[in-house]
Amino acid sequence: MDIKENDSKLFTPGPLTTSLTVKQAMLHDLGSRDTVFLNIVAYVRSKIIELADASADEYAVVLIQGSGSYAVEATFSSCVPRQDAKVLLIENGAYGQRLVKICRALNIPHDVLSFHETERVHVDQVVEALKSNQYTHVAVIHCETSSGILNPIEEIGQLVYEHGAKKGSTVFIVDSISGFGGIPVSLRNGQITYLISSANKCIEGVPGFAFVISKKQHLLSCQGYARSLVLDLYDQYIYMEQSQQFRFTPPTHAILAFKRGLDELDEEGGIQARAKRYQTNNKCIREIMKSLGFIELIKPEYQTYIITSYHYPPAPFHFETFYKKLSEKNQLIYPGKTTKTDCFRIGNIGRLFQTDMEKLAECIKQVCNDMNIELPLKNNNNQ
Numbered sequence: 001m002d003i004k005e006n007d008s009k010l011f012t013p014g015p016l017t018t019s020l021t022v023k024q025a026m027l028h029d030l031g032s033r034d035t036v037f038l039n040i041v042a043y044v045r046s047k048i049i050e051l052a053d054a055s056a057d058e059y060a061v062v063l064i065q066g067s068g069s070y071a072v073e074a075t076f077s078s079c080v081p082r083q084d085a086k087v088l089l090i091e092n093g094a095y096g097q098r099l100v101k102i103c104r105a106l107n108i109p110h111d112v113l114s115f116h117e118t119e120r121v122h123v124d125q126v127v128e129a130l131k132s133n134q135y136t137h138v139a140v141i142h143c144e145t146s147s148g149i150l151n152p153i154e155e156i157g158q159l160v161y162e163h164g165a166k167k168g169s170t171v172f173i174v175d176s177i178s179g180f181g182g183i184p185v186s187l188r189n190g191q192i193t194y195l196i197s198s199a200n201k202c203i204e205g206v207p208g209f210a211f212v213i214s215k216k217q218h219l220l221s222c223q224g225y226a227r228s229l230v231l232d233l234y235d236q237y238i239y240m241e242q243s244q245q246f247r248f249t250p251p252t253h254a255i256l257a258f259k260r261g262l263d264e265l266d267e268e269g270g271i272q273a274r275a276k277r278y279q280t281n282n283k284c285i286r287e288i289m290k291s292l293g294f295i296e297l298i299k300p301e302y303q304t305y306i307i308t309s310y311h312y313p314p315a316p317f318h319f320e321t322f323y324k325k326l327s328e329k330n331q332l333i334y335p336g337k338t339t340k341t342d343c344f345r346i347g348n349i350g351r352l353f354q355t356d357m358e359k360l361a362e363c364i365k366q367v368c369n370d371m372n373i374e375l376p377l378k379n380n381n382n383q
């Protein structure tokens with residue numbers, strides 16, 4: 001089977017297109033207690049610390065089986081005490097709303113600070129919310145992949161740090177699942193307590209596990225908090241520190257792929273170089289789409305270079321047909337994930353290059369032609 005020929009390109013928020021070599025790295029069966037595997041786990045954990053520009057004295061990485069949401073749920077489950085805790089959840093889209101669902105499911109007391117799904121988190125309103133001094137934990141999404149908005153986590157981190165009776169005592173949780181590895185972050189100033197990401201986003205590995213870059217001092221204070229056996233970040237951490245092993249069957253193949261993904265990130269020139277490729281991809285598709293008359297959902301100043309949301313062309317427009325015709329050309333785009341507007345999304349992370357974006361644009365033109373959608377779009381009254 002020619003893998004390259006048959007696979008579609010994934011212009012999605014994840015899982016993403018991976019390199020052939022990342023896929024090939026999985027062609028080994030490793031024992032979960034074998035030294036080869038344990039050394040790879042140790043390497044992966046320390047490499048993530050490095051990529052986060054975090055001090056290895058201050059932070060440790062906990063790997064957890066499952067997708068990104070499992071790690072988010074594990075973090076809330078494990079790091080919020082059963083008593084005397086209240087979480088401020090800042091949300092401006094579907095992934096932020098998932099934090100709310102998680103806290104509801106876990107019965108964690110929380111308030112929600114909501115912004116419109118096309119608005120960035122406004123820090124002045126965060127300041128207002130923090131003034132009440134009632135929050136022990138604050139959580140926010142870094143890149144809101146549902147729309148493509150980039151939230152100002154550094155500014156929010158500074159505010160959270162300053163808030164509260166004792167500086168730095170408020171726990172700050174960041175879901176950077178779609179940002180980490182593609183958008184540079186630094187945990188050097190210690191303001192983020194937990195930063196969550198997963199194997200199959202900007203590191204360009206395959207799905208199977210997620211990880212939480214955790215402030216050791218805080219995590220070590222969380223023994224017995226977990227509302228779940230398997231999603232217990234504290235226990236997973238202690239066990240992993242002692243043995244480099246997962247508590248339950250580890251995703252051995254996904255770890256191998258991830259290790260290869262980390263090597264390829266290095267070969268590319270690190271996060272800065274990867275960010276540059278994603279920016280080039282993003283600029284390329286956005287310029288072409290603009291020339292075709294497609295209208296973006298998000299204001300350019302709020303927009304990340306990870307994924308872009310587009311209004312549907314003027315009615316009648318049938319997204320399912322558009323999607324299907326593109327998929328027949330091996331181009332997989334994604335439906336919108338906003339509630340108030342009809343949108344579709346084009347992601348540009350994963351093993352994608354400018355030529356892939358140009359090919360996608362060519363296919364979009366052909367499909368529009370097939371569907372009798374006249375380009376450039378006129379009277380785009382669907383916004």
Ligand SMILES: *Cc1c(COP(=O)(O)O)cnc(C)c1O
Pocket residue numbers: 013014067068069070095141142143144145175176177178198
């Ligand atoms: C992908 C993603 C997640 C995790 O979603 P899963 O379906 O669990 O992989 C969480 N938050 C953000 C911002 C994401 O982009």
